[in-house]
Amino acid sequence: xxxxxxxxxxxxxxxxxxxxxxxxxxxxxxxxxxxxxxxxxxxxxxxxxxxxxxxxxxxxxxxxxxxxxxxxxxxxxxxxxxxxxxxxxxxxxxxxxxxxxxxxxxxxxxxxxx
Amino acid sequence: xxxxxxxxxxxxxxxxxxxxxxxxxxxxxxxxxxxxxxxxxxxxxxxxxxxxxxxxxxxxxxxxxxxxxxxxxxxxxxxxxxxxxxxxxxxxxxxxxxxxxxxxxxxxxxxxxx
Numbered sequence: 001x002x003x004x005x006x007x008x009x010x011x012x013x014x015x016x017x018x019x020x021x022x023x024x025x026x027x028x029x030x031x032x033x034x035x036x037x038x039x040x041x042x043x044x045x046x047x048x049x050x051x052x053x054x055x056x057x058x059x060x061x062x063x064x065x066x067x068x069x070x071x072x073x074x075x076x077x078x079x080x081x082x083x084x085x086x087x088x089x090x091x092x093x094x095x096x097x098x099x100x101x102x103x104x105x106x107x108x109x110x111x112x113x114x
Numbered sequence: 115x116x117x118x119x120x121x122x123x124x125x126x127x128x129x130x131x132x133x134x135x136x137x138x139x140x141x142x143x144x145x146x147x148x149x150x151x152x153x154x155x156x157x158x159x160x161x162x163x164x165x166x167x168x169x170x171x172x173x174x175x176x177x178x179x180x181x182x183x184x185x186x187x188x189x190x191x192x193x194x195x196x197x198x199x200x201x202x203x204x205x206x207x208x209x210x211x212x213x214x215x216x217x218x219x220x221x222x223x224x225x226x227x228x
Contacts, residue, residue: 035218040221042204042220043221045215045216092158103216105150105159106157
C-alpha cells in the first residue's frame with residue numbers, strides 16, 4: 001500500500017546533539033512538507049520541498065535543516081540550535097502538479113529531550 | 115498575516131448531541147479549505163475538502179462543512195456525534211497563490227461522553 005513512513009516513532013535527544021527524522025513516501029508525490037505540532041498551536045510549517053534538490057523555509061525553520069536528494073525522501077535534522085525541540089513532528093506530501101490537493105500525512109515522530 | 119482561527123479549543127458533548135466547530139480564515143482571495151481529524155494515537159486524516167462549487171460539502175462519517183465566503187468561514191457540523199468521534203479536529207486553508215502550503219488552525223479537541 002502507498003503511504004508515508006516516518007521513523008523513528010519516538011526519539012530522544014541529548015543537549016547539544018543533532019538528530020535526524022526520516023520521512024519516506026511511495027506515493028510519487030513531488031511536494032513534501034514538515035510540520036511541528038504543539039498542544040494548542042495546531043501544526044506549524046517548518047520546511048517544504050516542491051521538487052527534488054529544492055526546498056524552502058516555512059514559518060518556523062530556525063534550528064532545523066532538510067535535504068531533498070531523492071523524490072521519495074525528505075529527512076529533517078533538528079539541530080542543537082533549536083532550543084525547544086520537544087514536539088510531535090509530522091511529514092506530509094501531496095500530488096504532483098496539483099498544489100490544491102489535500103496532503104497525506106505520516107504517523108509522526110515524537111521528539112523529547114533527555 | 116494569513117491565519118486560520120478555530121474558536122473552540124476544547125468541546126465536550128454527550129452522544130447524540132449536535133456538533134458545530136467554527137473555523138475562520140483571514141485570506142481574502144481564492145482558497146481551498148480542509149478539515150482534518152486526528153484520532154487518539156493515529157495519523158492525521160482528511161475529513162472533507164472544499165475547492166469550488168456547492169459550498170456545502172459532505173465528508174466521511176456523517177460530517178459536513180459549509181463554506182460561507184462573505185464570512186470567511188468553513189464550519190464543521192455533524193447532527194449526532196458518537197463516542198468514536200472523540201478526536202482532535204483541524205481546519206486548514208491553502209490560499210491559491212501560495213504553492214500548496216497548508217495553514218492550520220490551532221485545533222479543537224472534541225470529547226464525546228458515552
